[in-house]
Amino acid sequence: MLFxxxxxxxxxxxxxxxxxxxxxxxxxxxxxxxxxxxxxxxWWDPRFVLLLIAETLIAHVGSRRIHATRDEAVAxxxxxxxVGGLLVILGYFKYAGFFAVNLDNLLRGIxxxxxxxxxxxxxxxxxxxxxxxxxxxxxxxxxxxLEPAAPIDLAVYLAFFPxxxxxxxxxxxxxxxxxxxxxxxxxxxxxxxxxxxIQGLFKKVVISSYIASAIVDPVFSSPSSHSGLDAxxxxxxxxxxxYCDFSGYTDIAIGLAMLLGIRFPVNFxxxxxxxxxxxxxxxxxxxxxxWLRDYLYIPLGGNRGSQSExxxxxxxxxILGGLWHGAAWTFLxxxxxxxxxxxxxxVRRERRAAQxxxxxxxxxxxxxxxxxxxxxxxxxxWIFFRATSFTNAFAVLGRIVTGWGMGSNLVTPMVLLTxxxxxxxxxxxxxxxxxxxxxxxxxxxxxxxxxxxxxLLIITTLGPTGVAPFIYYRF
Amino acid sequence: xxxxxxxxxVNQTSGPQQPRTLAWRSVLGLMAAALAIWLLLDAVTxxxxxxxxxxxxxxxxxMAVLRPLAAISRFTQVSRLESTANGVLGRSTVGSxxxxxxxxxxxxxxANSTKHPPIHPSxxxxxxxxxxxxxxxxxxxxxxxxxxxxxxxxxxxxxxxASTGLVAATLDGKESTGLTRPDYFDWPAELNRAMEQVNxxxxxxxxxxxxxxxxxxxPVISYGTEQWNREYEHRAVRFMRKATSNGARxxxxxLPAMRDPAxxxxxxxxxxxxxxxxxxxxxxxxxxxxxxxxxxxEYTAFVTSNGQNVPVREPDGVHVSAQGGALLSEExxxxxxxxxxxxxR
Numbered sequence: 001m002l003f004x005x006x007x008x009x010x011x012x013x014x015x016x017x018x019x020x021x022x023x024x025x026x027x028x029x030x031x032x033x034x035x036x037x038x039x040x041x042x043w044w045d046p047r048f049v050l051l052l053i054a055e056t057l058i059a060h061v062g063s064r065r066i067h068a069t070r071d072e073a074v075a076x077x078x079x080x081x082x083v084g085g086l087l088v089i090l091g092y093f094k095y096a097g098f099f100a101v102n103l104d105n106l107l108r109g110i111x112x113x114x115x116x117x118x119x120x121x122x123x124x125x126x127x128x129x130x131x132x133x134x135x136x137x138x139x140x141x142x143x144x145x146l147e148p149a150a151p152i153d154l155a156v157y158l159a160f161f162p163x164x165x166x167x168x169x170x171x172x173x174x175x176x177x178x179x180x181x182x183x184x185x186x187x188x189x190x191x192x193x194x195x196x197x198i199q200g201l202f203k204k205v206v207i208s209s210y211i212a213s214a215i216v217d218p219v220f221s222s223p224s225s226h227s228g229l230d231a232x233x234x235x236x237x238x239x240x241x242x243y244c245d246f247s248g249y250t251d252i253a254i255g256l257a258m259l260l261g262i263r264f265p266v267n268f269x270x271x272x273x274x275x276x277x278x279x280x281x282x283x284x285x286x287x288x289x290x291w292l293r294d295y296l297y298i299p300l301g302g303n304r305g306s307q308s309e310x311x312x313x314x315x316x317x318x319i320l321g322g323l324w325h326g327a328a329w330t331f332l333x334x335x336x337x338x339x340x341x342x343x344x345x346x347v348r349r350e351r352r353a354a355q356x357x358x359x360x361x362x363x364x365x366x367x368x369x370x371x372x373x374x375x376x377x378x379x380x381x382w383i384f385f386r387a388t389s390f391t392n393a394f395a396v397l398g399r400i401v402t403g404w405g406m407g408s409n410l411v412t413p414m415v416l417l418t419x420x421x422x423x424x425x426x427x428x429x430x431x432x433x434x435x436x437x438x439x440x441x442x443x444x445x446x447x448x449x450x451x452x453x454x455x456l457l458i459i460t461t462l463g464p465t466g467v468a469p470f471i472y473y474r475f
Numbered sequence: 476x477x478x479x480x481x482x483x484x485v486n487q488t489s490g491p492q493q494p495r496t497l498a499w500r501s502v503l504g505l506m507a508a509a510l511a512i513w514l515l516l517d518a519v520t521x522x523x524x525x526x527x528x529x530x531x532x533x534x535x536x537x538m539a540v541l542r543p544l545a546a547i548s549r550f551t552q553v554s555r556l557e558s559t560a561n562g563v564l565g566r567s568t569v570g571s572x573x574x575x576x577x578x579x580x581x582x583x584x585x586a587n588s589t590k591h592p593p594i595h596p597s598x599x600x601x602x603x604x605x606x607x608x609x610x611x612x613x614x615x616x617x618x619x620x621x622x623x624x625x626x627x628x629x630x631x632x633x634x635x636x637a638s639t640g641l642v643a644a645t646l647d648g649k650e651s652t653g654l655t656r657p658d659y660f661d662w663p664a665e666l667n668r669a670m671e672q673v674n675x676x677x678x679x680x681x682x683x684x685x686x687x688x689x690x691x692x693x694p695v696i697s698y699g700t701e702q703w704n705r706e707y708e709h710r711a712v713r714f715m716r717k718a719t720s721n722g723a724r725x726x727x728x729x730l731p732a733m734r735d736p737a738x739x740x741x742x743x744x745x746x747x748x749x750x751x752x753x754x755x756x757x758x759x760x761x762x763x764x765x766x767x768x769x770x771x772x773e774y775t776a777f778v779t780s781n782g783q784n785v786p787v788r789e790p791d792g793v794h795v796s797a798q799g800g801a802l803l804s805e806e807x808x809x810x811x812x813x814x815x816x817x818x819x820r
Contacts, residue, residue, distance in 0.1 A: 190502045
């Protein structure tokens with residue numbers, strides 16, 4: 001069930017009504033939310049609800065064992081076994097086919113092909129997201145940062161439908177306490193939620209869909225057919241498309257949770273206003289980058305150790321972060337590029353620190369230059385993220401370099417305006433959403449309903465017929 | 476501090492600059508009212524979208540709800556709001572098919588004029604036939620058409636043909652479409668338009684995966700009957716005749732085997748009917764996709780190419796991967812060289 005559909009709107013009305021009518025009965029509320037969440041997930045494929053339940057059970061049993069023992073070594077073993085079990089499930093569905101193909105190709109090179117069965121398991125939607133949430137829960141328990149939750153609480157935490165399909169990757173410490181607190185049914189922050197949902201719908205249904213069909217998909221599906229200008233703008237267009245698609249989804253998820261009285265963490269913070277890659281990763285898919293930092297980078301050693309050890313930690317984190325997105329070499333290269341960029345920046349910072357130099361406070365012009373440079377680097381990496389293969393990626397790159405002097409047939413004023421508008425909005429701090437929410441919520445209720453309906457009509461009129469799936473739901 | 480406003484309990488400390496909060500019943504009423512108003516405003520389009528959806532329970536329920544809403548919308552003239560907006564945007568009032576990934580993508584290699592005169596073999600002073608002797612100045616004009624599977628082939632094929640420098644390939648594809656439901660997307664009309672615009676010497680088509688469903692009529696012709704088979708073959712023949720009406724050659728690419736046995740059986744029927752239609756129309760080459768992406772007519776996710784495993788299908792077990800599309804493109808290029816004598820590498 002995709003968010004921007006009538007099916008989901010009707011579903012959510014029911015969930016909202018039932019949920020709040022049960023707000024004084026926490027156990028029933030949790031059971032209802034769990035039931036609705038499993039129903040929501042089963043809409044995609046009923047079989048995979050069992051997978052979600054299985055991971056919940058693994059996390060539950062493992063965390064209980066970890067918490068119950070006083071022996072640190074035993075606790076550590078249980079942590080490894082539980083996290084390992086969750087990773088095995090993720091590994092099978094997501095990476096087994098990829099590794100089998102590549103291993104067989106390697107063995108073919110020495111005449112030992114056809115030894116490995118080539119499999120292509122159906123990838124359960126959202127498996128990367130709820131597996132990472134389960135892992136963070138188990139590790140937080142093992143670190144003593146979290147008490148094991150009641151089974152029903154854990155089940156709701158992992159399956160809660162607003163975040164289930166494409167995040168944000170919520171920590172146990174962020175959501176579990178909220179499940180215990182009583183939410184006030186008389187003070188629902190509906191206007192902020194509405195602004196978020198409308199904003200998300202506009203970004204996804206209108207902007208992302210338009211840019212994809214107008215320039216990104218044509219350029220990437222047939223680079224040789226288009227000019228260098230088409231290719232370059234197409235790549236910038238993809239940066240806008242993926243941002244609007246993913247942040248749009250997150251806005252809707254946060255808004256829906258808010259309507260149910262639950263607060264999710266922010267997942268995007270104007271990422272294309274970043275002046276360097278480290279800053280970019282503090283603004284892009286924030287919940288994933290902090291997960292990678294806390295559960296991969298820091299356990300590997302983080303910033304401690306020699307320069308080469310830190311570089312190794314950064315590279316491993318970014319490469320695995322790339323592979324999290326998909327089982328393909330292009331995702332690995334995407335992560336690799338970001339890793340290399342961050343290592344270079346880290347080395348430069350360390351050198352300045354070693355020389356006793358303070359960090360440079362850039363002039364406005366220099367800052368703009370840094371933002372532009374960071375954006376271009378991010379776009380270079382996006383080419384590999386979007387491309388279907390290395391051939392495709394280099395074809396697009398090649399077009400950007402050599403395809404000038406030919407007419408453009410895709411770069412229209414509307415395409416340019418859309419891209420520029422999205423990028424510019426990110427450079428401007430604004431409380432426009434808050435002001436809109438305030439203005440709108442102080443209108444008469446009937447007028448609020450009418451304006452909401454008209455805005456929905458504008459979105460559906462401007463958007464394409466039919467609904468394209470969100471990019472990140474396939475991770 | 477709270478007070479009651481509009482029947483809702485609100486936070487009275489909220490001033491005009493603060494978003495106010497509401498009790499859940501008021502929020503539910505607000506959401507339901509907004510949804511109802513939006514349904515009324517958009518009812519005509521939603522009714523059309525329901526009409527063109529696959530026949531079944533979901534469609535029946537949707538029509539039962541939306542038909543009266545659309546009637547009210549028309550009667551009260553509120554539907555004019557949307558039709559006016561569509562007019563301003565230059566769109567048809569009703570929907571025009573599924574989510575579009577790629578529409579007509581004019582080739583970068585442009586011939587001298589955008590509208591090309593038809594080729595008359597009897598006029599000896601015209602330039603050489605681009606089909607037999609394409610040049611960069613006078614490239615072979617190819618039109619690539621299809622549904623989502625057609626797009627899986629079309630993108631790589633367009634790219635492959637463009638890289639020769641001798642073929643100007645235009646891609647026109649639309650997801651979720653086919654020959655069975657012209658009310659959803661009218662491929663014969665689209666073909667007419669594309670033929671007029673491009674005037675191709677070569678047309679390549681791959682579609683049919685969405686076709687195993689009943690013809691809406693009236694009368695409804697149920698899928699799985701002899702009558703359906705006859706009507707489908709008839710539509711395919713008409714389509715092929717139109718695609719070759721200006722003297723163009725047509726390469727019709729079959730659908731590959733599917734992972735799901737039931738779907739594989741249905742599309743096997745579609746393939747057979749398309750093949751029979753191709754045999755009835757001069758100038759049509761029926762090209763099997765099996766050798767490149769489903770060897771032996773069986774579904775496989777991987778094939779061996781140049782000694783390496785290549786994933787040719789998407790994990791959904793239906794669509795063709797980019798690598799599979801590239802392999803299939805080579806089959807089309809091979810057919811162009813050997814069956815049509817097009818001198819491209």
